[in-house]
Amino acid sequence: MNLAIKIVFETQEATLMVWRSALGLVRRPFYIRETINQMDIVGVGSLPIAMLAAFFIGAVLALQTASTLQAFGAQNYTGRLVATSLVRELGPVLTCILLAGRIGSGIAAELGSMKVSEQIDAMRALGTDPLRKLVLPRIIALVVMSPTLTVFANVVGTIGGLVISLTLLHIPASVYNTSARDALNYHDIFGGLLKPVVFGFIIAVVGCRCGLRTQGGTVGVGRSTTQSVVMSILLILISDFFLTKLIIALGPTGQF
Amino acid sequence: MSNKNSSNAIIFENILFGFGEQIILNDVSFSVKPGETIVLMGGSGTGKSTTLKLVLGLLKPESGHLFVDGENITDFTESKMMAVRKKIGMIFQEGALFDSLNVFENVGFRLFEQGASENDVEHIVRQMLKFVNLEDAIYKMPSELSGGMRRRVGIARALVGKPKIILYDEPTAGLDPPTARTIIELAMKLRDLEGVSSIFVTHRIQDAQQLASEYVTIDEKGEIVVRKDEKAASSRTKFIMLKQGKVIFSGSGRELWESPDPYIKNFLL
Ligand SMILES: Nc1ncnc2c1ncn2[C@@H]1O[C@H](COP(=O)(O)OP(=O)(O)O)[C@@H](O)[C@H]1O
Ligand SMILES: [Mg+2]
Numbered sequence: 007m008n009l010a011i012k013i014v015f016e017t018q019e020a021t022l023m024v025w026r027s028a029l030g031l032v033r034r035p036f037y038i039r040e041t042i043n044q045m046d047i048v049g050v051g052s053l054p055i056a057m058l059a060a061f062f063i064g065a066v067l068a069l070q071t072a073s074t075l076q077a078f079g080a081q082n083y084t085g086r087l088v089a090t091s092l093v094r095e096l097g098p099v100l101t102c103i104l105l106a107g108r109i110g111s112g113i114a115a116e117l118g119s120m121k122v123s124e125q126i127d128a129m130r131a132l133g134t135d136p137l138r139k140l141v142l143p144r145i146i147a148l149v150v151m152s153p154t155l156t157v158f159a160n161v162v163g164t165i166g167g168l169v170i171s172l173t174l175l176h177i178p179a180s181v182y183n184t185s186a187r188d189a190l191n192y193h194d195i196f197g198g199l200l201k202p203v204v205f206g207f208i209i210a211v212v213g214c215r216c217g218l219r220t221q222g223g224t225v226g227v228g229r230s231t232t233q234s235v236v237m238s239i240l241l242i243l244i245s246d247f248f249l250t251k252l253i254i255a256l257g258p259t260g261q262f
Numbered sequence: 263m264s265n266k267n268s269s270n271a272i273i274f275e276n277i278l279f280g281f282g283e284q285i286i287l288n289d290v291s292f293s294v295k296p297g298e299t300i301v302l303m304g305g306s307g308t309g310k311s312t313t314l315k316l317v318l319g320l321l322k323p324e325s326g327h328l329f330v331d332g333e334n335i336t337d338f339t340e341s342k343m344m345a346v347r348k349k350i351g352m353i354f355q356e357g358a359l360f361d362s363l364n365v366f367e368n369v370g371f372r373l374f375e376q377g378a379s380e381n382d383v384e385h386i387v388r389q390m391l392k393f394v395n396l397e398d399a400i401y402k403m404p405s406e407l408s409g410g411m412r413r414r415v416g417i418a419r420a421l422v423g424k425p426k427i428i429l430y431d432e433p434t435a436g437l438d439p440p441t442a443r444t445i446i447e448l449a450m451k452l453r454d455l456e457g458v459s460s461i462f463v464t465h466r467i468q469d470a471q472q473l474a475s476e477y478v479t480i481d482e483k484g485e486i487v488v489r490k491d492e493k494a495a496s497s498r499t500k501f502i503m504l505k506q507g508k509v510i511f512s513g514s515g516r517e518l519w520e521s522p523d524p525y526i527k528n529f530l531l
Contacts, residue, residue, distance in 0.1 A: 026340075035375070124358035131318050131352040132372045132419070133344050 020215045023137060027145065030138035037139050044147035048109050052155055055108070056101050060159035063096055064088055064166030072175045084177055085186035088167035089160075093190060093198040097160040099246055102152055102205035106238040110213040113144055114234035117217025118227040126218065136218075145210040152206030153199045160198065197253035204249060205242045212238040270329065271296050271427055271459035272317055277326035279312060286312050288507035289326075296426075297457045297498060299449070301470050303529065304504035310463040311355060313504075314429045317461070318352055319343035331426065351420030355431045357412035359404040359419070365391070366400050369419045390418040394448060410441035417448055428452060428460040434469055446472045447488060453498055454478040455486070467530055473499050474515030492516070503529070 030036070071087040117140060120126050129136050164186055171177040216234035220226045272294040279287040286309040294300050302310050315321045316328060319335055328336045330346055338346065359368050367374065369390055370383040391397045394414040404412060413433050420428060430449060434442035446469055452458040454477050464470065477495045481487045492515070501518045503511035503526060511518060511526055519530065 035377070120360075123356060123361075124354045125360055127315065127318075127320050128352070128354055128358035128360070130320055131347055131350070131354075132375070133347050134371075134375050135340070135344070 016215070019219070020211050023141060023215055023218070024145070024211060026135075027137035027142040030135070030142045035138070037143050040139060041143040041146050044143045045151055047112075048105070048147045049151035049154060052105060052108055052151075053158060056104055056155045056159050057162045059100060059104060060092075060097065060163040061166035063100060064092060064163030064168075065170045067091055067096070067163070068167035068170040068175065072171070072177075081175065081177060082181050083185055084171055084175065085164075085167065085182035085184070086189035089164050089186035090189045090194065092160050092163045092167075093194050095246075095250075097156050097163060098152075098198055098201035098205060099242065101156045101159045102202055102209065102242055103239055105148070105152060105155070105206070106209050106235055106242065109148065110209040110238045111231045111235045113210065113213030114216040114220075115227055115231045117214060118220035118230040119224075121218060121220045122223050122226060141210075141214045141218075144214055145207065148206035148210040149203055150206075152202035152209070156198065156202040191258075193253075193257050197249075197257075200253065201246065201249050204245055208241045208245065209238045212241065269296070270294060271298070271331060272461070273327070273329040274313075274316075275327040275329070277316065277323045277328060279309070279316060279321065279323050285507055287316075287323075290504075290507070290509055291326075292502055292509060292512060294427075294459050294461060296459050297453070299453045299460045299462055299473060299499050301473055301499060301501045302461055302463045302504065303465055303470065303501065305465065305529075308504045309507060310504060311431050314352065314431055314461060314463060317427075317429060318347060318350060348423060349426050351423075351425035351428045353413070353416045353420050353428070353430045353433050355435065357404070357409075357416040359407075359412055359415055361404045364401055364403050365396070365407075365415050368404065368415060369422060371419060372422050386422060387418075390421050391415075393421065394418045395444070410437050410445070413437070413445060414448075417445070421452075424456075426459060428458050430460065430462045430464075432463050432465070434464060434466055439468070442466070442469065443472070447478065449473070450476060450478045450488070451486065455480070465529075470501065470515065470518070474501070474518075 067088045068084055072081055072084050075081050075083055075087070117126070126136050129139065168179060168182050171182045172179060213234045216230040216237065220230040222229075270293045274290050274292050277287050277290045278285070290313070292300070302313060304310055312321060316323055317330060319338060323336065326336070327334060331349055333346065335343065335346055360371065363371070366384070366387055369387045373383045373386060387400065388397060391400055394417050396411060396414050396418065399407060399411060399415070404415070407415065417433070433445050433449070437445070449460070449462060450473065453460065462469070462473065473495065475492045475495055476488050476490055477498075478486060478488055496514050496516065499515065501511065501513060501515060502509055503518070505525060511521060511523065518526065521527065
């Protein structure tokens with residue numbers, strides 16, 4: 007099979023998977039316990055690492071931008087640059103790349119080993135639709151938890167920038183905070199929340215699809231896991247470009 | 263025609279099935295009468311598991327017709343198949359237990375999914391585990407069980423809901439002879455005491471011999487006993503041999519042992 011056919015085929019299969027699991031939103035049975043459990047794994051489980059990463063990203067941003075801004079005597083705009091970079095780009099993208107590595111790979115590995123050990127078949131044989139019981143709760147959990155985690159990451163990242171500004175750059179907290187707050191508008195925040203919703207959806211769909219198409223024993227599980235991470239990170243970066251363009255087009259200036 | 267369909271548990275009618283280019287089943291036809299056990303034999307990779315998955319609708323044939331309990335399921339959608347699957351219990355090759363759930367949750371899976379209460383489920387699960395002689399393992403995780411125990415839990419799980427049809431996929435493969443015997447005895451109990459129809463996939467000749475020559479009954483004292491009686495066992499047991507996607511033998515145990523076909527002779531050595 008050549009690449010183009012493969013892409014079309016996989017897109018079709020993934021769409022069918024999402025469509026058929028989405029029927030589980032309107033028809034019984036509802037897997038509420040599974041969904042809450044997944045939210046716990048995705049959200050609570052990833053919170054410490056997402057916040058730790060965000061803190062250092064904010065710190066590095068402050069460090070990098072300050073030296074450039076200093077050349078123009080514009081050091082006081084550090085807060086503004088850190089906050090806008092985080093909210094618009096780095097918060098959503100880096101949080102979701104972490105999730106792709108931590109959660110997407112886990113989903114692919116778990117569903118993949120269930121597939122090769124015939125647990126998926128067994129579930130169907132026992133009258134339960136794996137798309138509803140396994141796929142839908144994971145999609146919901148990632149779509150809800152990715153933006154939530156992103157909000158935490160944005161806040162902690164801004165604090166990371168503040169700590170560096172105070173300690174190394176000697177910018178007063180009030181200056182940093184005012185500059186950060188002035189920079190943000192509703193449009194940025196909307197865009198910054200739309201992105202992780204889409205990215206979370208991508209991570210869940212890619213992870214589930216990679217897991218469910220696994221073949222060839224434990225080797226196949228390893229292959230699916232790797233594929234899911236590479237695929238979802240690529241799709242996150244590609245869709246980020248188009249989302250950014252869309253968000254700018256919808257924005258107050260509306261150019262580009 | 264309709265009479266024939268309703269008087270059979272399972273009918274394969276000219277079934278063709280392939281994975282991609284590779285043809286697995288080529289024009290396969292056979293039927294399972296109610297209360298009958300079909301022992302399905304053949305080398306590995308000849309499509310025995312595939313045959314069972316077709317019955318469950320986990321795979322769909324490319325052509326031909328498939329009847330289960332009088333219904334033509336050939337073109338059934340996934341949601342229509344769910345109702346048919348209630349009548350079928352499947353024992354997967356390696357047990358296929360859900361490894362995130364303990365034995366109790368595995369065996370009770372079907373009932374939990376139907377929203378039954380913990381108490382009702384526990385009653386039935388204990389009954390099933392008693393049947394496979396594994397009551398002590400109720401709160402163990404699958405990873406703590408031996409191969410034979412996993413198969414027996416798989417059997418208990420398949421029996422919940424009293425299915426009329428049971429499909430066994432090499433339930434004895436890789437087990438020591440005494441454990442294998444107990445599993446065959448479970449299958450005989452279901453065949454002889456419960457009147458279940460089944461397809462029993464195996465490539466162990468000992469399984470075939472035991473199923474063809476022994477039967478289970480309840481004696482005067484009300485106890486379950488195994489008796490050797492080829493006539494009684496044979497009336498409920500037929501053999502089918504697959505080779506390269508074709509049915510090359512279909513008949514009784516006696517006919518199988520006496521077959522002149524060199525491939526079958528070689529298989530029975
Ligand atoms: N999902 C699959 N995709 C492609 N080929 C498969 C798949 N499952 C099984 N096969 C092939 O189909 C053939 C029959 O498999 P199976 O029915 O499992 O054989 P067995 O008689 O050993 O149970 C084998 O050659 C196997 O390689
Ligand atoms: Mg097999």
